[in-house]
Amino acid sequence: MSKEHDVAELYREMEERRKRRAERPISEKLSVAERLRDLQRVLAPVRAANRAKRATSDVEIRIKTR
Numbered sequence: 001m002s003k004e005h006d007v008a009e010l011y012r013e014m015e016e017r018r019k020r021r022a023e024r025p026i027s028e029k030l031s032v033a034e035r036l037r038d039l040q041r042v043l044a045p046v047r048a049a050n051r052a053k054r055a056t057s058d059v060e061i062r063i064k065t066r
Helices: 001-022 026-057
Strands: none
Touching: none
């Protein structure tokens, strides 16, 4: 019963967040999108370098199986 209540509460909170985001003005949404694009531009060289390192096996990605 408690777990069901927790799930219901989680979905209620998610719906509240979705409604609050929907009420934001377009200008605010556009400014957030612009900041995200700027961040992607700044991180692009780092991501490319990491991709190159992975391609040459300089960086090992460990996957936990247990």
